[in-house]
Amino acid sequence: MPTQTRTIGATSAKHRHRDSANRRRFAILMIAGVAIASNTWSAGPLPAGGKFVAGAGGMSVNGKRLTVTQTTSRAVIDWASFSIDKDNAVTIQNGSGATLGRVTGIEKSSINGALTASGSFYLINPQGIVIGATGVVSTGGRFVASALDVGNDAFMAGGPLTFAGSGGGVVVNLGKISSTNGDVLLIARSLVENDGTISAPAGSAELAAGDRVLVRDAASLPQTFVQSTGSRGDVVDKGTIAAAQIALQAADGNVFALAGNTNALRATGAATRDGRVWLVANDGAAHVHGRIDAANADGTGGIVDTAGAALHLDDADIHAANWKLNAPVFHAGPLTTAALLHQLNQGTSVTLDASPGDIVMEQTMRWSGNASLTLNAARSVTVGPMATLGNTGAANLTLRADAAGQGNAGSVFNLGTIDWSKSSGVVASYRDSGGQYVSGTVISNPAWTAPAYSGVRAQITDYRLIDSVDELAAISQDLNGSYALGRNIDAGSSTSTFQPIGAGSASGFTGQLDGLGHTINSLSITVLDFDTAQPTGLFASIGNSGAVRNLKLGNVGISDYFGPMGALAGQSSGVVSNVHADGKLVTYGSTGGPVGGLLGISTGVVYRSDSAVPAGSSSAAGGLVGNNEGLILQSFATGGAGGGSRAAGGGLVGSNSGSIRQSYATGSVDGGSGGGGLVATNVGSIVESFASGPVASFVRPAFRGGLVADNRGNVAADVFWDRETTGQASGVGSGTPVPVTNGLTTAQMSKPESFGPTWDFSAAGTWIMRLAATHPVLRWQVAQ
Numbered sequence: 001m002p003t004q005t006r007t008i009g010a011t012s013a014k015h016r017h018r019d020s021a022n023r024r025r026f027a028i029l030m031i032a033g034v035a036i037a038s039n040t041w042s043a044g045p046l047p048a049g050g051k052f053v054a055g056a057g058g059m060s061v062n063g064k065r066l067t068v069t070q071t072t073s074r075a076v077i078d079w080a081s082f083s084i085d086k087d088n089a090v091t092i093q094n095g096s097g098a099t100l101g102r103v104t105g106i107e108k109s110s111i112n113g114a115l116t117a118s119g120s121f122y123l124i125n126p127q128g129i130v131i132g133a134t135g136v137v138s139t140g141g142r143f144v145a146s147a148l149d150v151g152n153d154a155f156m157a158g159g160p161l162t163f164a165g166s167g168g169g170v171v172v173n174l175g176k177i178s179s180t181n182g183d184v185l186l187i188a189r190s191l192v193e194n195d196g197t198i199s200a201p202a203g204s205a206e207l208a209a210g211d212r213v214l215v216r217d218a219a220s221l222p223q224t225f226v227q228s229t230g231s232r233g234d235v236v237d238k239g240t241i242a243a244a245q246i247a248l249q250a251a252d253g254n255v256f257a258l259a260g261n262t263n264a265l266r267a268t269g270a271a272t273r274d275g276r277v278w279l280v281a282n283d284g285a286a287h288v289h290g291r292i293d294a295a296n297a298d299g300t301g302g303i304v305d306t307a308g309a310a311l312h313l314d315d316a317d318i319h320a321a322n323w324k325l326n327a328p329v330f331h332a333g334p335l336t337t338a339a340l341l342h343q344l345n346q347g348t349s350v351t352l353d354a355s356p357g358d359i360v361m362e363q364t365m366r367w368s369g370n371a372s373l374t375l376n377a378a379r380s381v382t383v384g385p386m387a388t389l390g391n392t393g394a395a396n397l398t399l400r401a402d403a404a405g406q407g408n409a410g411s412v413f414n415l416g417t418i419d420w421s422k423s424s425g426v427v428a429s430y431r432d433s434g435g436q437y438v439s440g441t442v443i444s445n446p447a448w449t450a451p452a453y454s455g456v457r458a459q460i461t462d463y464r465l466i467d468s469v470d471e472l473a474a475i476s477q478d479l480n481g482s483y484a485l486g487r488n489i490d491a492g493s494s495t496s497t498f499q500p501i502g503a504g505s506a507s508g509f510t511g512q513l514d515g516l517g518h519t520i521n522s523l524s525i526t527v528l529d530f531d532t533a534q535p536t537g538l539f540a541s542i543g544n545s546g547a548v549r550n551l552k553l554g555n556v557g558i559s560d561y562f563g564p565m566g567a568l569a570g571q572s573s574g575v576v577s578n579v580h581a582d583g584k585l586v587t588y589g590s591t592g593g594p595v596g597g598l599l600g601i602s603t604g605v606v607y608r609s610d611s612a613v614p615a616g617s618s619s620a621a622g623g624l625v626g627n628n629e630g631l632i633l634q635s636f637a638t639g640g641a642g643g644g645s646r647a648a649g650g651g652l653v654g655s656n657s658g659s660i661r662q663s664y665a666t667g668s669v670d671g672g673s674g675g676g677g678l679v680a681t682n683v684g685s686i687v688e689s690f691a692s693g694p695v696a697s698f699v700r701p702a703f704r705g706g707l708v709a710d711n712r713g714n715v716a717a718d719v720f721w722d723r724e725t726t727g728q729a730s731g732v733g734s735g736t737p738v739p740v741t742n743g744l745t746t747a748q749m750s751k752p753e754s755f756g757p758t759w760d761f762s763a764a765g766t767w768i769m770r771l772a773a774t775h776p777v778l779r780w781q782v783a784q
Contacts, residue, residue: 020667024082035103040161043784049080049105049508057094064113070094076152080105082123084113086134092117100124100155108169113136113669120182124149124540128169128188131196135175142182142203145171145190160216162227163187173239179203183223184243187213189231197242202270205243209233210251222247222278232284244270244278244297252283255308257290269296274303275320281308288313294320298389310434313339317461322349327358330377337363338444344371346396353403354378361416364388372396372425373457376403381442382413390419393596397425402432403466403498405487414440422457427460430484434473437462453607453633455547455575457482457512470492472520475501481511485518485551492522492555500525500540500570508541508571515551515579523583526559533562533593535570535600542604546574556583556613564600567613571601573630582612582639594619594626594654597639602658603629608780618644620654620680623667628658628684634778635765640667640693641680648673648680648709651693652765656684658715662766666775667693674702674709674733677726682735683713688766692722692749692775703733706743711735717742718758722749722775750776 046066051057055075056096059068068077068326072732076096083105088367091105092099094700096119103109103125112132115121116614120141123129131137147170148163155161170191177184177196186192192207199205203223210226210233217223223680226249235248236256246267248255257265257279269275275294279286286308288645294302300427302320311327314335323343323419330352332340340350346369351374352359359377369743372395375381381399389397397418402410412429413436420427421443439462448459465486466472472491475483479502491498520538527536535541536558542548548568556567567581571594581598594600597611601745615621619620622628623637632653641649648654650674651665656679669675676682686707695704703709708727715738721731723743731738748754751768755776761767767776 001050005688016354019706024383030534030600037596041428045085047079047082047101048086048088050077052076053078054156056624056625064088064499066090066096068092068099070097070099073097074099074156074158076100076102076155081107081109082125082496083110084115084135086112086132088113092119092121092666094119094121094512097589098122098155100150100152101150103127107570111137114138117141119438122155124152126165126169130172131173131177133174133196137175137177139179140181141273142178143177143179143187144185144187145216146185146187147171148187148703156746158497160214160463162212162214164212173198183225185215187224188233190233191236193234193387194241195237196239197238197720198243200243201268202249204245204246204273205241206246206247206249207235207237208249209235209253210249215228216481219272219522220276222249223517223777224249226568227252235281236508240264240266240269242266244268244273244275249278249280253281254284254287255279255281256287257292258287262756264290264292266293266300267295268293268409269298269302271297274301275315276302277304277320279304283309285310285312290315291317291319293522306782314342315339315428318348319345319346320348322351324351324353326353326355328354330354330359332359332361332363334363336531337361337365341365341367343375350374351376355403358382361387361389366390366419368392369393370394370425371592372398373399374398374590376400377410378403378406380411380413380435383416383418385415388419389417391423391425393425394421395423395425397427399427399429401430401435402486405465407432407434407467409434411435411437413438414746418444418460419443422524424448426456428463429461430465430486432486433449433464433466453575453577453605455512455549455577459543462650463514469496469498473498473501473510475509476503479505479507479509479511482515483511484516488519490521490523492524498523498525499563500527502540502542503534507542508543509539509546509574510543512547513551514549517550517552519552521554522557524557528559528561533564534560536560536565537567537569538599539569539572540680542569542574542576544571544573544604546572548579549575549577549579551579553581553583555583556585558583561621563587563595563617565593565597565617566626567611568598568601569600570602572599573603575605575607576602576609577607578612579609585613585615587617593617595623596622596626596654597624598664599625599636601625601627601629602632606632606635608634608778611637612639614639614641615654616649617654619685621649621666621671622654623651624653626654628653630658632658632663634780636663636778637665638667640669641668648675648703650676650680650709651678651691652689652727653679655679656680656686656709658684660684660686660689662688662778664690664775665693665779669693669695671697671702671709672740673697674704675707676707676709676727676733677721678707680709682708682715683709685714685716686719688718688721690720690749690775692725695726695728704728705731707731707738708735709733718756720749720755722746725774747773752776
C-alpha cells in the first residue's frame with residue numbers, strides 16, 4: 001500500500017513504517033523490563049527512604065497511606081524508591097505549591113494505587129515510571145512524570161525548567177491521570193506512551209520524547225519543547241486524552257496517534273488557552289489513525305497541527321476548525337487525497353505547508369461546504385493535469401508559492417482544472433515576482449459578489465508577491481496589478497529614496513494590495529515640492545477601483561511641504577480595509593493640504609482600520625483622515641491631531657462631509673482655531689461613535705467640543721464623549737448642539753448600558769468592553 005504523504009527519502013509502505021516502529025517500541029519495553037500486558041513491576045507497597053533536600057515539611061505513614069505535608073511553597077524530596085501498590089495511597093499536601101520527588105535508587109516507579117497532590121507534583125525516575133491499570137493520579141496543579149532530571153536550584157527558583165540526563169527509562173500510563181487546574185506532562189528519552197486516560201480540563205496534556213526537554217508556561221504554545229535530538233524516542237497515544245491543549249512531540253522519533261475510540265484526543269480549550277493539538281515528529285513520522293477533537297472554550301475554532309518528515313493519515317478523523325500539516329514535500333496521491341477530502345467535507349479546513357519543497361496535487365478533490373484548502377509551498381504549487389479542485393459552498397482555495405518570501409521564483413502551475421463555478425468563496429494564487437503563473441482551466445461563478453468593503457475585485461485572482469522595497473516601488477510600473485506582501489519589509493534598510501507609489505499618475509493606484517497581515521517598517525518619504533501640492537504617502541493616491549487591505553505600516557516618517565498627506569496615501573477614492581499605521585507626519589507649508597494619520601483625503605471607504613500617527617496641518621487635520629467625504633466604518637485613531645493658528649483638529653477626522661459610523665478617537669487634540677474630540681468640522685453624519693481624548697486649543701477664543709468643534713451636520717443621539725478625559729462639558733463648540741446627557745463620566749464610559757440600545761455588546765456584536773477598560777473597543781480589535 002502506498003504511503004499517505006510521500007516525502008523525499010521516505011520509505012514506501014505504511015505498514016512497514018508501523019511494523020518497524022512497533023518492533024522498536026517492543027524492544028525498548030523489554031529492555032526496560034516492562035511487561036505491559038501483565039502489568040507486573042518490581043515495586044514496594046509505598047515510597048521509601050524519603051528526605052527533604054530543599055524546602056521543608058514532614059511525612060507520616062498510617063496503614064496503607066503515606067502523607068507528605070509541605071510547609072514551604074516549593075520543595076524537593078529524594079526517595080530511595082517511589083512505588084505505590086494497589087489499594088495503597090500517597091497524599092501530597094502542598095497547598096497550591098509544587099513538590100519534586102526524585103528517585104535515587106535503582107527501581108522503576110510503579111503507581112498501581114492512588115497518588116494525589118493538592119498542588120503540583122513532579123516525579124522523576126531515570127529508571128522509568130509506569131502508572132498501572134489500577135493506578136490513579138490526581139493533582140490540583142501540574143503533574144509531571146519524567147525519566148529526565150532537572151536541577152534542584154532551578155526547580156526551587158521556579159520559571160522554565162530544562163529536563164535532561166541519560167536516564168533510559170520509559171514513561172507509560174495505563175491508568176488514570178488528572179489535573180484539576182494544571183498540566184499533565186510525560187517526558188522520557190526513549191518512549192512515552194499513554195494507553196489509559198489523561199484529563200487536564202484547564203491545562204495542557206503533553207507527551208514529549210527527547211534527550212533535552214524545556215518545560216515552560218505558554219498560553220498559545222506547547223508547554224514542552226524538545227530542544228535536542230539523538231534519542232530517537234517515540235511518543236504513542238493509544239488511550240484517551242482530554243485537555244484544553246494537547247501536544248505529542250518526538251524530536252527525531254515517531255509520533256503515533258493510534259487510539260481507535262471516538263474521543264482519542266480531545267482539546268476543548270479553556271479560559272486562557274485555545275483548543276489546540278500538536279502532533280510533532282520533525283525528523284520522524286507522524287501517524288494519525290484515530291479521532292482528534294479540538295475546539296475553543298466556547299465550542300468554536302480549534303486547531304490540529306501535524307508535522308513530520310513523513311505523514312501517515314489514512315484513517316485520520318479530525319474535528320476542528322483547522323488542520324495544519326507540515327512536511328518537506330507533498331505529493332498528494334489517492335490515499336492522501338481521500339484523507340484530506342474527508343476532513344474538508346466534514347467542515348475542517350486544511351492547510352498543507354511544504355518546507356523546503358513543493359506541493360503537487362495529483363488527484364481530483366471536490367467537496368461541499370465552507371471548509372477551505374490552503375497550499376503553502378516553499379517553492380512551487382502544481383495542480384496536476386488529471387486533477388480538478390472544486391467546491392460547492394463558500395470555501396476558499398489558496399495556492400501559495402514561495403511561502404517564506406525568499407524571492408526564489410516560486411510559481412503556481414495549474415495544469416488541470418479549478419472549478420469554483422458553484423462556490424461563493426474565492427481562489428487566490430500567490431507567486432514570486434520572478435515566478436510564473438499558469439492558469440490552466442479556471443471556472444468562476446458568474447453570480448459571485450465580493451464581500452462588503454473587502455476591495456476584492458474578482459473571485460479568482462493571481463497575486464504577485466512583494467518581498468523587498470525595490471519590488472514595492474516597482475508597483476508604480478503597473479498601477480492596475482494585483483499584489484500581496486510575501487513577508488515583512490524593512491524599508492529602513494534601503495539606501496534608495498522612496499517615492500510615493502503612483503506619484504504623478506492621474507488615476508492613482510487602481511489595483512489591489514493585500515498585505516496578508518505583514519508590516520512595512522520604517523518607511524521614509526520626503527517630498528519638498530514648493531510649487532505644487534502633491535498627495536503624499538506610501539501611495540500618492542488610490543483610485544476608484546483601488547484597494548489596500550490587511551497591511552501594517554510601522555514607524556513611518558513622512559514629510560511634505562503642502563500635502564495632502566497620510567501614512568497610507570495622500571488621497572483615496574478606493575477601499576482601505578484592515579490597515580494600521582503608526583509613526584510621524586510632518587508638514588512644512590503654511591497653507592498645507594489636509595493631513596490624516598492614515599489618509600489625507602478620503603472619498604472612498606475606510607473599514608476596520610486605525611492610526612496611531614499624530615496628524616498636524618495648517619489645514620484640516622484628523623487622527624485617521626484629514627478630510628472625509630466618504631465612509632468611515634468601525635475604525636479608530638489614537639494618535640490625535642493638531643494644527644496651525646488657522647487650523648482645526650479632530651481626533652478622528654479634521655473635516656467631515658461624509659459618513660462616520662461605529663468609530664472612535666482617544667488621541668489628544670490641540671487645534672488652533674478649534675478642536676473636536678472626534679471631528680473638527682462636521683457637515684456630514686456621525687452615528688454610534690465616541691471620543692475620549694483631551695481637547696484643547698492654543699488660540700483663544702476658539703471652538704472646542706468633546707465631539708465636534710463646529711457642527712453643521714447630523715450627530716446622532718447614540719454618539720458620546722467622556723466629559724472628564726476630554727475636559728469638555730459640551731459636545732459641540734459651535735453650531736447644532738448635542739444633548740448634554742451624551743457627555744458621560746469615565747465610570748459611565750466603562751459600562752455597556754450607558755451607550756443605549758443601538759450599541760451591540762453581544763457575543764457577535766460590534767463592540768466589547770474589556771475587563772477594567774475605561775471605554776469600549778471594537779470587537780474586531782480583540783479578535784486580531
